[in-house]
Amino acid sequence: MKNEFKAIVINNIDNTYTAALQTITTDLLPNNNIELDVLFSTLNYKDGLAITGKGPVVRTFPMIPGIDLVGKITKTTSNEFQNGQLVLLNGFGVGEKHLGGLAQKASLNSEWLIPLPVKLSPKQAMQIGTAGYTAMLSIIALEKQGITPDSGDVLVTGANGGVGSFAVYLLNLLGYSVVAATGRLEQTDYLKELGAKQVIHRDELSTPGKALAKERFAAAIDSVGSHTLANICASLKYGGVVTACGLAQGMDLPASVAPFILRGISLMGIDSVMRPKSDRVEAWQRLAELVESSYLDKISTEISLPDVIEAANNLMAGTIRGRVVVNCQ
Ligand code: NDP
Structure with missing residues (x-):
């Protein structure tokens, strides 16, 4: 069905903590002013803690983890962004108290987003994360x-x-x-x-x-x-x-x-989570100008949503070196 999508969903029912790839529907998403298709996300240490339940990262359940994402806007009521635009998100409690990036779709507040710098592909931005x-x-x-x-x-x-x-x-x-x-x-x-x-x-x-x-x-x-x-x-x-x-x-x-x-x-x-938009734009612009794609390819591996749970366990076990990017489509 058209309004169905895949997401990593974390639950905590009767003190049983679970994380699994599920198919859910868009009516479960919050009613923020931007809806988008998530193109790439990534696995940070914080996401590993959230998925494995090894740290108190998730504050409301059910939760979709994923504190970083790059998406393509499919619906917007914001004057700042247009349909089809590529945008970047880091932090703001997404993947902790707001449904996050390890999913095919997300609904987000435009205040949290910045345009993806033109020099970076969606994957490169998540290799940086x-x-x-x-x-x-x-x-x-x-x-x-x-x-x-x-x-x-x-x-x-x-x-x-x-x-x-x-x-x-x-x-x-x-x-x-x-x-x-x-x-x-x-x-x-x-x-x-x-x-x-x-x-x-x-x-x-x-x-x-x-x-x-x-x-x-x-x-x-x-x-x-x-x-x-x-x-x-x-x-x-x-x-x-x-x-x-x-x-x-x-x-x-x-x-x-x-x-x-x-x-x-x-x-x-240094706080990256609640950082004002102008600082985010400045930092990402500098990154877009400096970082070489050969370096990013050397330090990262790409996985898909079905691989996320196993990769999160490996991350917590310390058996992964470098960055893990998640292709969400
Ligand atoms: P990683 O787990 O990738 O790296 C942490 C590194 O710290 C390890 O690789 C290790 O480096 C070193 N380390 C681990 N344990 C110890 C120890 N007991 N004593 C001394 N050094 C140790 O985490 P990140 O780089 O992603 O994040 C680093 C820290 O920054 C974390 O605490 C994270 O929560 C925080 N962070 C904060 C942000 C913010 O907005 N303020 C944003 C992102 C991260 P080595 O093997 O080289 O010794």
Whole structure:
């Protein structure tokens, strides 16, 4: 039937958490001002948590996961977008409290959408996804604080992760000298291929350290938090800047004010989820201009909706490297 479509549907009935590919009808979609065919989505760590139920990501049931999508508009009452237009969504609680992108169709609020940059295909935008977009937001934050390639070494933590690997790649393209911190030193060659000048073990940063350490980095992009972020603050050069977007090590920040008041360092918080539209457009425009399609093909694999549940389990088991894009049609 015409109004039927396929979607990954998560339910929690009588404390039994399930996720399955189902055929549902469009009358189950909310009545937002944009309806679209989802062309591509992607599997982020957050989607893995939602699908497997391993983290409290989903806030209402039934839920369609998928925090990122590119779609083609089929129905609109918004003045901002036209039928047939390609649009991009990251975050805004989609796939958490609003039905998300791992489906053939979605109904979304035009406030959440930006036009797909002309230089990117729907698939390329999802190869980049929230990971690449968050890395770009972090770099823009450093630039706005006056960091340039001449400032000195830029540290990237969680370097083999989604955000970290994009940060290494993009910083190198922009001419920065990148130091990558990782727990997987066996991936040193890969990180150097991405653009790291030097690779260090994350243990150098992950245990309690001094309030002020040797001035080492001009700037840093951190997706790890906890002692790592505290040690980064202690190791920044005078006037240095660190961005914080993640909590892979922990949500705590056992830091001292010493580097802030003695070395004038800055800590910039990065949120991608509720980011204003103008910042999204700027970050995606920069990504469209910078990212090479050969890189995207190297770091990602393509799957279809029927493969999503198995891929989410593999993602949570840590057996997937790189980005997973989902062809939703
Ligand atoms: P990934 O799981 O892809 O990467 C996280 C990386 O962190 C791992 O690959 C690992 O890198 C490192 N890591 C893992 N555990 C530890 C640990 N105990 N101590 C130190 N390092 C560790 O996640 P993403 O890159 O997608 O996301 C990274 C973080 O950023 C997450 O916390 C995520 O929730 C957050 N995030 C926040 C966003 C925002 O809007 N603020 C948007 C996107 C993500 P390695 O193997 O190299 O050591």
